[in-house]
Amino acid sequence: MDTTVIIGNGVAGTNAAATLRKNGYEGAIKLIGEEVALPYQRPPLSKAWLRGSDRPQPTPIRPLSFFQDNNIELMRARKIVKIDRTKRRIRFSDGKTTKFDTLILATGATPRRLDVQGADLKGIHYLRHLGDSAGLRQALAGADCNDVVIIGAGVIGLEVASAAVDLGKTVTVIESAARAMARVASPATTNFVTQSLADAGVKFLFNKKIEGFGAAGQRICAVNLGDGTEVKADLVLAGIGATPNVALAEAAGLECDNGICVDLDMRTSDPKIFAIGDCARGDNIYAPGKLRIETVHNAISQAQIAAAAICNKERPAPVPPRFWSDLKGMKVQALGIAAGYDLVRSDATQDPSALEVHLKCGDRLVATETVNLPNRQSTLAKAISPAALIGV
Numbered sequence: 001m002d003t004t005v006i007i008g009n010g011v012a013g014t015n016a017a018a019t020l021r022k023n024g025y026e027g028a029i030k031l032i033g034e035e036v037a038l039p040y041q042r043p044p045l046s047k048a049w050l051r052g053s054d055r056p057q058p059t060p061i062r063p064l065s066f067f068q069d070n071n072i073e074l075m076r077a078r079k080i081v082k083i084d085r086t087k088r089r090i091r092f093s094d095g096k097t098t099k100f101d102t103l104i105l106a107t108g109a110t111p112r113r114l115d116v117q118g119a120d121l122k123g124i125h126y127l128r129h130l131g132d133s134a135g136l137r138q139a140l141a142g143a144d145c146n147d148v149v150i151i152g153a154g155v156i157g158l159e160v161a162s163a164a165v166d167l168g169k170t171v172t173v174i175e176s177a178a179r180a181m182a183r184v185a186s187p188a189t190t191n192f193v194t195q196s197l198a199d200a201g202v203k204f205l206f207n208k209k210i211e212g213f214g215a216a217g218q219r220i221c222a223v224n225l226g227d228g229t230e231v232k233a234d235l236v237l238a239g240i241g242a243t244p245n246v247a248l249a250e251a252a253g254l255e256c257d258n259g260i261c262v263d264l265d266m267r268t269s270d271p272k273i274f275a276i277g278d279c280a281r282g283d284n285i286y287a288p289g290k291l292r293i294e295t296v297h298n299a300i301s302q303a304q305i306a307a308a309a310i311c312n313k314e315r316p317a318p319v320p321p322r323f324w325s326d327l328k329g330m331k332v333q334a335l336g337i338a339a340g341y342d343l344v345r346s347d348a349t350q351d352p353s354a355l356e357v358h359l360k361c362g363d364r365l366v367a368t369e370t371v372n373l374p375n376r377q378s379t380l381a382k383a384i385s386p387a388a389l390i391g392v
């Protein structure tokens with residue numbers, strides 16, 4: 001019998017398994033991941049998980065019964081250490097092996113680590129897994145945790161800042177760039193969001209370089225900046241981006257370049273091996289150039305594309321990339337890719353707590369960003385045009 005093995009049981013891998021079955025795939029499916037928990041959603045880890053008094057529960061992507069009912073062999077707490085492309089086998093960390101006919105790599109990404117003096121002190125946190133979020137939540141609840149410093153004003157950093165200020169902490173966000181969310185959103189939106197967070201008490205320091213950390217024993221007590229400033233810190237969250245997990249692919253000789261290189265069907269340089277989600281980088285018809293997108297929507301879309309290719313079905317119709325964030329009561333939503341635009345138009349809404357931004361390249365609507373306008377998403381999604389169709 002034909003066997004598809006999926007390495008990584010996050011949202012990309014789990015949706016690939018589910019879509020294969022939905023498409024009528026009759027072979028064996030093995031969904032393998034190194035984490036112990038039932039596959040879960042990561043977005044709550046930087047939002048609801050950090051607030052509230054109840055002990056939070058993970059949000060499963062699918063209930064356990066789904067895997068049993070769909071004859072998907074879910075293998076948890078199992079790490080893959082090698083792909084043998086010649087023998088078509090993968091090896092587990094305990095030395096056992098299993099064969100594959102088709103392989104899907106859905107290995108995700110790993111938070112980038114700080115590389116300055118004092119970076120290994122206690123009190124410095126990163127956020128990716130359930131355990132990271134539980135540890136951060138516990139530390140935030142500590143009686144001795146008053147001054148919270150967020151390094152990196154990306155989406156995850158701002159979400160943690162938002163939760164920390166809700167918990168009554170003194171919060172400082174330090175960013176090396178000139179503004180927040182510079183990689184994913186336009187200045188119009190980031191200015192709106194930054195102002196709202198600043199109004200709620202978050203202090204922002206832009207264009208700042210981290211020199212190192214001050215210590216009290218083994219614990220962090222301050223963040224030292226390149227300009228000589230010292231920022232008091234009982235807890236630091238570093239949200240400085242993530243690097244794709246490509247080690248397995250690279251060792252197997254698959255083409256990698258800031259991600260596992262894929263074509264429009266999510267095929268790697270080996271036609272029987274696919275890569276999807278945070279670990280994959282390739283063309284996206286909504287923007288010129290190769291992209292690696294780290295969102296839930298992208299992981300699900302790419303899972304559906306790979307599953308269609310494996311089942312010899314037509315590639316699903318393209319939909320614009322999208323992401324959302326919850327920041328201090330604001331629902332921030334983006335459609336398309338905020339790159340290569342030359343015109344930003346802000347639609348005045350009557351509601352001062354809402355915003356709608358259109359990013360245009362010539363006549364083409366490249367992307368939209370909204371705050372507190374969830375009902376606008378389906379209309380805006382239809383208005384965004386793919387770059388490829390107009391020859392960009």
Ligand SMILES: Cc1cc2nc3c(=O)[nH]c(=O)nc-3n(C[C@H](O)[C@H](O)[C@H](O)COP(=O)(O)OP(=O)(O)OC[C@H]3O[C@@H](n4cnc5c(N)ncnc54)[C@H](O)[C@@H]3O)c2cc1C
Pocket residue numbers: 007008009010011012013032033034035041042043044045046078079080081106107108109127128129156245248276277278279293294295296297299322323324325326
């Ligand atoms: C805190 C946080 C908040 C987020 N909030 C949002 C949000 O609000 N909106 C949004 O759109 N996106 C959000 N994201 C991003 C989104 O969660 C990711 O884009 C998505 O989870 C990527 O899914 P994935 O399956 O590609 O990777 P992952 O979810 O990282 O899953 C990959 C899995 O593969 C496993 N693995 C890796 N290598 C091996 C191996 N060798 N053997 C076995 N298993 C292996 C990993 O342990 C991991 O469990 C957030 C991410 C984080 C961390």
